Amino acid sequence: MKQQKCNFQLLFVKKPALLLALSLIGGCYNLNGATGYYGADSFTLIATTPANFGLTSKSQYSPQAGHDCRTYSAGLGGYVTRRHQKTDEIDEKNVEQTARFDIPLSYRAAGCKMELTRVDVAIDGRYGTSSLDIGGDVGGISVTGDPSHATSAQSLNEIREFRGLCTWFFQLSVERIDKDGISKILSCSAANTDWSVPSDYFERSKPGGAIQRSSLNGKNIKFTFHLSKDEEPSMLNRWIKTTGGWRPCQGSTTSNRCQTPPTFRTFKMNGRECTVYPHCKE
Numbered sequence: 001m002k003q004q005k006c007n008f009q010l011l012f013v014k015k016p017a018l019l020l021a022l023s024l025i026g027g028c029y030n031l032n033g034a035t036g037y038y039g040a041d042s043f044t045l046i047a048t049t050p051a052n053f054g055l056t057s058k059s060q061y062s063p064q065a066g067h068d069c070r071t072y073s074a075g076l077g078g079y080v081t082r083r084h085q086k087t088d089e090i091d092e093k094n095v096e097q098t099a100r101f102d103i104p105l106s107y108r109a110a111g112c113k114m115e116l117t118r119v120d121v122a123i124d125g126r127y128g129t130s131s132l133d134i135g136g137d138v139g140g141i142s143v144t145g146d147p148s149h150a151t152s153a154q155s156l157n158e159i160r161e162f163r164g165l166c167t168w169f170f171q172l173s174v175e176r177i178d179k180d181g182i183s184k185i186l187s188c189s190a191a192n193t194d195w196s197v198p199s200d201y202f203e204r205s206k207p208g209g210a211i212q213r214s215s216l217n218g219k220n221i222k223f224t225f226h227l228s229k230d231e232e233p234s235m236l237n238r239w240i241k242t243t244g245g246w247r248p249c250q251g252s253t254t255s256n257r258c259q260t261p262p263t264f265r266t267f268k269m270n271g272r273e274c275t276v277y278p279h280c281k282e
Helices: none
Strands: 004-012 019-023 041-049 053-063 070-073 076-079 084-093 097-104 104-107 112-128 136-143 158-173 182-191 208-212 222-229 239-242 245-248 267-269 272-274
Touching: 019 239, 041 112, 053 097, 053 222, 084 104, 084 112, 097 104, 097 112, 097 208, 097 267, 112 182, 112 222, 136 158, 182 267
Parallel strands: 041 222, 136 182, 136 208, 158 222
Antiparallel strands: 004 019, 004 076, 004 084, 041 097, 053 084, 053 112, 070 076, 104 112, 112 136, 158 182, 239 245, 267 272
16 A cells, blocks of 8 residues: 655635646645644545556545635745645555555644545556556545535445446557557446446446535445456447457448448457457457
């Protein structure tokens, strides 16, 4: 598990079009050199990834209502507003792994009190040996002070678990260095207790939801990701499934979609000329 990283994001008040991000590794400091610190209230994020995947959690802190978090920056020539981010990571391994991250609910620096507003949970992995054979997706929770905005009114007396079923979507690559080979896109969707997701892709959602801040202290929030055994084409009506596997359609001069009756094309995979995916030959 990597050590957490802390940084401030400073937004112009007078010039909102500009953004300055300072990343100070090894500690969390304000512009005057004083060390910031987290509040005592926190929850535990328990993250589980499948083999060959890593995970990054980014906790976002914004100024609490009523707190003056502006500070003057001589270098920028104007006032900036302090914000804060806490990053936790687990590296990719060839086995399933689970990590626990302590997520404080507040952060204070130089008289500015900030509160946790969001936790993004990103998963990333690889599907091949090339440096380009990688993909990722993201879920997360919004932390709200308004009960009406929370996904559930439950008091979180037990562990709250968000499940993400991740699928590799394959396609014919259009990249020059791997043209007509196979590239993939990772998509993770919110799954129910049976680890199923809607069959209609457009009805799927990302893992996560909204949770009331007052219900989080001392609780456990789980993000559990599984990798589907089945891969799917990245676009509709580009491949046809046969008994031997998926065959890519030739398309026409005006459309890449499968025609009626369909004609098929070959593609490249691991240095071979193939007719079906994933087995290459029928």
